[in-house]
Amino acid sequence: MNGTKNSIYFVGIGGIGMSALARYFNHLGWRVAGYDRTPSPLTAALEAEGIAVHYEDSVDRIPADFRNRSETRVIYTPAVPADHAELCWFRTQGFEVLKRSQMLGLLGEGRRVMAVAGTHGKTTTTTMVAHFNAVAAGEGSAFLGGISKNFDSNLVLGAGLRMAVEADEFDRSFLQLHPQAAVITSVDPDHLDIYGTYEAVREAFAQFAGQITPGGTLILKKGIELPLEQADIRRYTYHVTDSEADFHAENLRVDGGGYYTFDLVFPDRRIERCRLGIPGLVNVENCVAAAALVWSEGFVLDERMREAIATFRGVQRRFDFWVNDPSVAGGTIYMDDYAHHPAELRAMLSSVRKMFPERELTVIFQPHLYTRTRDFAPEFAEALSLADRVWLLPIYPARELPIPGVASEMILDGITTPRKRLISKEQLLEEVAALATGGVLVTAGAGDIDRFCAPVAALVQRKNGGVG
Numbered sequence: 289m290n291g292t293k294n295s296i297y298f299v300g301i302g303g304i305g306m307s308a309l310a311r312y313f314n315h316l317g318w319r320v321a322g323y324d325r326t327p328s329p330l331t332a333a334l335e336a337e338g339i340a341v342h343y344e345d346s347v348d349r350i351p352a353d354f355r356n357r358s359e360t361r362v363i364y365t366p367a368v369p370a371d372h373a374e375l376c377w378f379r380t381q382g383f384e385v386l387k388r389s390q391m392l393g394l395l396g397e398g399r400r401v402m403a404v405a406g407t408h409g410k411t412t413t414t415t416m417v418a419h420f421n422a423v424a425a426g427e428g429s430a431f432l433g434g435i436s437k438n439f440d441s442n443l444v445l446g447a448g449l450r451m452a453v454e455a456d457e458f459d460r461s462f463l464q465l466h467p468q469a470a471v472i473t474s475v476d477p478d479h480l481d482i483y484g485t486y487e488a489v490r491e492a493f494a495q496f497a498g499q500i501t502p503g504g505t506l507i508l509k510k511g512i513e514l515p516l517e518q519a520d521i522r523r524y525t526y527h528v529t530d531s532e533a534d535f536h537a538e539n540l541r542v543d544g545g546g547y548y549t550f551d552l553v554f555p556d557r558r559i560e561r562c563r564l565g566i567p568g569l570v571n572v573e574n575c576v577a578a579a580a581l582v583w584s585e586g587f588v589l590d591e592r593m594r595e596a597i598a599t600f601r602g603v604q605r606r607f608d609f610w611v612n613d614p615s616v617a618g619g620t621i622y623m624d625d626y627a628h629h630p631a632e633l634r635a636m637l638s639s640v641r642k643m644f645p646e647r648e649l650t651v652i653f654q655p656h657l658y659t660r661t662r663d664f665a666p667e668f669a670e671a672l673s674l675a676d677r678v679w680l681l682p683i684y685p686a687r688e689l690p691i692p693g694v695a696s697e698m699i700l701d702g703i704t705t706p707r708k709r710l711i712s713k714e715q716l717l718e719e720v721a722a723l724a725t726g727g728v729l730v731t732a733g734a735g736d737i738d739r740f741c742a743p744v745a746a747l748v749q750r751k752n753g754g755v756g
Contacts, residue, residue, distance in 0.1 A: 293358070293359055293360060293361050293384070294318050294319060294359065295318065295319040295320075295353055295354050295356075295359050295360040295361070296309075296310075296313050296318055296319070296320050296360070296361050296362075296363060297320075297321055297322055297350065297354040297360055297361070297362050297363070297378070298310050298320070298321070298322030298323070298362075298363050298364070299322065299323055299362065299363070299364040299365070299368050299372060299374055299375050299378075300322070300323070300324060300325075300364060300365035300367060300368045301321075301322030301323060301324050301331065301334065301339070301341055302324035302325075302326070302327075302328050302330050302331040302334075302341070303324075303330075303365050303367065303388075304330065304432075304433050304434060304435075304442055305365070305388055305392075305431065305433060305442075305454070305456070306322075306363065306365050306388055307330050307331075307333075307334055307442060308431045308432060308441075308442040308443040309363060309388060309391060309392070309431065310322060310334060310339055311334070311337065311441070311442075311443040312395075312431070312443055312445075314337060314338065314339055315443075315445060319353050319354070320339045320340075321339060321340040321341070321350075321351050321353070321354055322334075322339070322340075322341055323341070323342055323343070323344075323345065323349070323374055324341060324343060325343065325345075326343060327343060331343075345372060345373045345374055346373065346374070347373055347374055347377045349374075350374060350377075357381060357382050357383045357384070360383060360384075361383070361384045361385075361386065361391075362375070362378045362383050362384065362385045362386070363385075363386055363387070363388055363391050364385065364386075364387060364388070365387075365388050366387060366388075366458065366459040366461070367686070367687050368687075369687065387459075387461065387464070388461070389456065389459075389461035389462070389463075389464040389465075390464050392431060392453060392464065392465065393464035393465050393466070395431075395451075396451055396453065396465060396466070396467070398449075399429075399449045399450070399451040400449045400450050400451065400468045400469075400585060401451050401453060401465060401466070401467040401468055401469075402417055402421075402428075402450060402451065402452045402453070402467065402468070402469050402470070402581050402582075402584075402585060403452075403453050403454075403455040403462070403465055403467035403469070403470040403471070404417060404452070404453075404454055404455060404470070404471045404473065404577070404578075404581070405455035405456075405457065405462055405470060405471070405472050405473070405493065405496055406457075406471070406472055406473030406474040406475070406509075407457065407473075407474045407475060407476040407477075407478045407489075407629060407631065408473065408474050408476065408627075408629055408631055408632035408635070409473035409474055409570075409573070409574055409577075409632075409635075410433065410454050410455070410456075410473055411432065411433040411434040411454060411603055411606055411626070412434075412571065412574045412602070412603050412606045412607070413471060413473055413574045413577050413578050413581075414430065414432055414433065414452055414453065414454040414578075415430075415432050415434060415436045415438075415602075415603045415606075416574055416575060416577075416578035416579075416600055417430070417452040417578045417581050417582060418430035418432060418436065418439070418444045418452045419436065419438050419439075419596060419599075419600050420578055420579060420582045420593065420596045420597075420600075421446070421450050421452060421582060422438075422444065422446055422596075423592060423595055423596035423599060424582060424588040424589075424592040424593045424595070424596040425448075425450065425582060425585075425586070425588050425592075426447075426448075426588075427446055427447045427448025427449075427450055428444070428446045428447075428448055428450035428451065428452060429444050429445055429446050429448075429450070429451050429452070430443070430444035430446075430451065430452035430453070431443060431451075431452075431453050431454070432444070432452075432454060432603075433454040433456070434603040434604055434605060434606055434626070435603065435604040435605075436601075436603055437601035437602050437603065437604065438599070438600065438601050450585060453465065453467075455467070455470065455496065457478075457489070457492060457493065457496075458482065459482055460482070460492055462492075462496045463492070463495060463496060463499065465496070465499065466499045466500070466501055467499070467500055467501070467504065468500070468501050468504045468505070468585070469500070469504055469505040469506075469507070469581055469584045469585055470496070470497065470500055470504075470505070470506055470507070470581075471507045471508075471526075471577045471578075471580065471581050472493060472496075472497065472506070472507075472508050472509065472512060472514075473509055473574075473577055474509060474512070474631065475489065475490055475493045475512050475514065476489075476629065476630075476631045477489055477663075477664075478629050478660070490514060490515070491515065493514055494514045494515045494516055494517075497514060497516055497518065498516070498517065498518045500518065500521050502520040502521065503520065503521065503522075504521050504522070505521060505522045505523075505524065505581075505584040505585075506521055506522070506523050506524070507523075507524045507525070507526055507534075507535070507577065507580045507581060507584065508523065508524070508525055508526075509525070509526055509527065509577070510525040510526065510527040510530050510532070510533040511527075522584075524555070524580065524584075526573075526576050526577050526580050527573070527576070528569065528572055528573035528576060531553075534554075534555050534580075535552075535553065535554060535555070535576050535577075535579070535580040535583075536553050536576060537550040537551065537552060537553065537572055537573075537575075537576055538550065538551045538553055538558075539551045539560075540569075540572065542569075542642075542643070545567055545612065545643075546567030546568055546639075546642075546643030546644070547563065547564065547565075547566075547567045548563070548564055548567070548568075548569065548571075548572050549561060549562065549563045549564075550562055550564075550572060552575075552576065552579055552593075552597075554579075554580070554583055557590070559590045559593055559594055561594070562575075562593075562594055562597045562598070563597070563598050564597055564598070564600065565597065565598050565599055565600040565601055565602070566600060566601065566602040566607065567607070567609070567643060568607050568639040568640075568643065569638075569639050569642055569643075570607065570635045570636065570638075570639040571602075571607060571639075575597060575600075579593060579597070605624055605625065605626040605738055606625060606626055607623065607625055607636065607639070608623060608624045608625065608741075609621070609622070609623045610622045610623060610624060610741060610744070610745035610748075611745050611748045611749055611752065613752070616752050618725060618726050619725060619726070619748075619751075619752035620723070620725045620726060620727055620728070620729055620748050620751060620752060621644065621647070621727075621728045621729070622728075622729045622730075622731075622744060622745055622748045623640070623728070623729075623730055623731075624730070624731045624732070624737075624738065624741045625730065625731075625732045626732075626733075626734055627732045627733070627734075628655075628656040628660070628732075628733055628734035628735075629660070629664070630664050630667035630668050630670070630671045631667075631671075633653070633668065633671040633672065633732060634670075634671040634674070636730075636732065637649070637651065637671060637672075637674040637675060637730070638674065640728060640730060641674060644728050647726065647727050647728045648676045648677070648726070648727035648728070649674070649675045649676050649677070649727065649728050649730070650675065650676065650677040650678075650679070650723060650727055650728070650729050650730070651672060651675040651677070651678050651679070651730045651731075651732060652679045652681065652711075652716065652719075652720075652729070652730070652731045652732070652737070653668075653672060653678065653679070653680055653681065653699075653731075653732050653733055654680075654681040654682075654683075654684050654731075654732070654733030654734075654735045654736075654737040655668065655680070655681075655682075655683045655684065655696055655699060655733065656683070656684050656686060656733055656734040656735050657683070657684070657685070657686055657687075657688055658683055658685060658688050658689075658690060658691040658694045659688060659691070661683055661694055661695075661696070661698060661699065662691060662694045662698070665698040665699050665702060666702050668699045668702075669699050669700075669701070669702025669703045669704075670702070672699065672703050672705070672708075673703050673704040673705050675705055675730075676705060676707065676727075677705065677707040677708070678700075678703055678705050678707070678708040678709075679708075679709060679710075679711045679716075679719060680696045680699060680700050680708070680709070680710050680711070681696065681710075681711060681712070681713060681716070681733070681737065682695070682696055682710075682712070682713075683695060683696055684733065684734070684735025684736060684737075686734075686735065696710055697710065713740075716740055716744075717740070717743055717744065717747060720744055720747055720748070721747055721751070723751075725751050725752060729744070729748065731744065
């Protein structure tokens with residue numbers, strides 16, 4: 289990077305990955321500002337940290353300090369439309385304009401990049417890697433795709449060369465990375481509006497794996513088949529329970545709150561009696577993957593890894609329990625999750641079922657993207673049929689325009705659960721208020737359903753106050 293430039297302007301600064309970069313450069317003392325479409329808790333946090341953010345796509349709103357192309361770099365997210373006025377102005381004026389993933393790749397130069405890729409599971413796993421590095425290895429920085437509850441941030445600044453990153457397959461962004469070690473958690477058909485075919489998705493993941501530096505490490509979930517050709521790297525497999533995988537868990541025990549204790553098995557050792565600090569079998573699998581990646585970069589003392597596993601507190605919007613008080617007999621449990629792909633939804637709901645087999649399960653789901661709904665409506669319906677009751681919100685469009693004939697009804701029609709219906713955002717709290725206490729309530733989706741988490745949690749807690 290040109291060292292004379294000390295101003296960075298972000299187009300789409302409120303995104304989870306973009307905001308981590310903004311925080312990083314702000315921490316370094318660079319001038320940082322940016323645009324986002326709507327205010328959010330993330331943009332409010334950025335503004336509180338001294339970063340100027342505005343919400344109108346207007347060239348006139350670009351601050352004067354960021355109008356000199358000899359001093360300013362521009363970072364943008366592919367989620368921003370190509371005709372975005374500010375982005376077009378920067379390009380026509382000859383500014384250095386980089387994708388977020390390009391900047392992340394540049395920041396990884398000279399570091400030990402530990403990347404987590406996969407169509408689901410990568411945010412929690414990356415955040416575990418960051419926490420395990422900090423506690424078990426005593427070093428490491430990270431750029432995360434979610435807000436870590438341990439660090440209260442999506443940015444981790446630590447000593448040493450280890451750098452944990454979430455390798456995002458959207459728009460082939462992860463092909464900007466050349467990691468020393470990588471985990472691939474899943475390769476499901478997704479982002480078909482970008483890739484076109486599932487085979488193209490698989491080829492992109494294989495290309496990502498092929499960019500691991502010579503002598504590096506690939507840790508692949510057992511069962512994933514990719515056309516891998518690189519011979520100069522170490523290859524391992526992981527699985528939550530399959531004893532034939534190089535990394536796996538054994539002797540799993542679960543308590544009434546869904547928290548698991550297990551032995552963690554590595555190629556060269558076993559760490560007994562690990563208790564993960566967050567509930568859910570799906571998170572035990574994420575833990576196995578994260579511990580494997582940390583091991584690949586030089587192992588640490590067993591007791592420190594056991595401590596790291598026990599003290600992990602999770603990620604906002606990933607298997608995120610808002611209300612789960614075992615002392616309230618007969619009370620409702622409420623959790624929220626970012627699941628927006630059928631495989632994610634199925635894994636999450638299956639874990640909830642195993643944790644609370646006797647409780648009625650109600651799911652409020654907000655589909656994300658018209659193209660994803662069109663491509664996977666039957667698979668969404670099958671996953672949601674694991675619930676006893678399903679309420680569907682309208683599709684959250686994000687970057688897309690409506691597609692004629694594509695709506696939440698496409699999913700609703702295929703759900704086999706008898707108690708299913710469409711609801712609006714305006715009805716959501718009213719419907720929750722009418723629910724009987726004692727079950728498990730889940731909100732899920734990658735849109736703006738998270739805006740309801742706090743009011744839903746408050747409502748559930750009030751209702752729980754009348755039972756027990």
